[in-house]
Amino acid sequence: MSDVLSQNEIDDLLNALSAGEVDVAEIEEDTKEKKVKKYDFRRPDKFAKEQLRTLEIIHDNLARLINNFLSGYLRSVVEIDVLSTQSMVYSEFSNSISNPAILGIVNFSPLEGQIIVDISNDVAFSMVERLLGGMGKNPLLKEARALTEIEEVLIRNIIVKFINLMRESWANIIELKPKLENIETNSQFAQIVSPSESIALVTFNLRVGDTEGMINIAIPHYVIEPILPNLSSKLWFSGGTKREKTVIERQSLEERLERSKVPVKTIVGRSTISVSELLTLSVGDVVVLDNNAKSEFEIYVKDELKYFGKPGTHKNRMAVKVSRINEEGADNHG
Missing domain, CATH: 2.30.330.10 (SpoA-like)
Incomplete structure (x- = not known):
């Protein structure tokens, strides 16, 4: 809102106009100047705001599932929250990754393509130490290092559980069948898309005991492009897809029970x-x-x-x- 001029200021302005100190044409030219919105063609906004909000809702649900799982799995106090959900190009994400890193390459079946689950070294080593009977103080992280074979197996099991929990958090949108394909420690070997491809980056803040770090999930635009129309708050809260699956899930449960063996x-x-x-x-x-x-x-x-x-x-x-x-x-x- 523009400032309101006092009577004295109005008088001074009229006097300046009369004396020719202020050019009326310049004032009119300024008022006719069009406002231009900047647009970076190197970072096209392929994700609508509502789609990003829906992704945040999905991963808020995932955060609660991960929190419940890790609390029991690690037998420790765990807190995890979604910090942000934003759109960026893949090169920005890959350039921000420090080496060695812990990058899970996940096949996002039935959708075509892969996503990345990036776990910071701090919380990864803290979780490993908890699983091996330690207190999770993580004294070995003074220098960054790659995972040992045993540590990689433990981290792999955790990531597999994470992506299995994605099935439930995405259930209102699509029936996912994600699969962990590989774990990379160098971001240069995790080029799942071209550097200029748009991605949705979901960032979690994870605290395990006294250790705190980040988990990033990078979802390329082309991977979820077929289901982008379904990423709406209206569809999410209606839960229509969920209700349609109830009968199928019940039938699947009955089939598994019928195959169960009892002594x-x-x-x-x-x-x-x-x-x-x-x-x-x-x-x-x-x-x-x-x-x-x-x-x-x-x-x-x-x-x-x-x-x-x-x-x-x-x-x-x-x-x-x-x-x-x-x-x-x-x-x-x-």
Whole structure:
């Protein structure tokens, strides 16, 4: 808002105009000057603001999932938050990476292309130390160094868990099947796109105990271009895609349950003998059971009596044929 002139200032301005000290044409020329908005063609804005906001919402959800996972996995106090979600060219991101780095190259299937998960050395070594029984103080980071084979395996397991959690955070947009392809320690070997390609960079701040560092997720524009129309707050909060998947997820869960294996055992009979008889048992001795040849056997599923059955054979193997269901067990457990 322009300043309001006082009466004295107005009088001075009129006097200056009358005396010719101020050119009216210059004033009119200034008012007609058009405002120009700067645009850097080297950094085209391929991501709309709403799309970046939706990406931030997705990764806020991912941060909560990672926080829950790391707290239990590391048995330590963990805090993780999304610091920023911004658009930039890939060269800016790669030039900001220090070597040696920890860069997870992730196949973002079913979308074409790869993304990068960049974990700062501070929190990476702190997590490794926690997993190896230390306090996470990270005393070895006075000088930057590459990961050992054991450390790389541990970090790989953590990154794999991170990208698996992405499936849940992206569920409202697309059913992802991400896969970790490789871990690079030099940014020059992690050229997943051309240097001028636009990316969305999501930056997390991660605190593990007293150690604090960054996690960056770089998502190239061309990778998520097919689903950009779905990156809207309206679609996210409507949860329509999520509801459509509920039936499929339930069917998948039922199929996995049906393939699950449970222990089943049959009690042929029981008997009670003294310790002296037990000590004198030998091959050929006969132990009399409380069941006769025509009695039903008890069939247990795990430790629960579920059925009764009759002995027999099936394809030259001993078997038990279910004769009836234990009604008490069915009433107690549905």
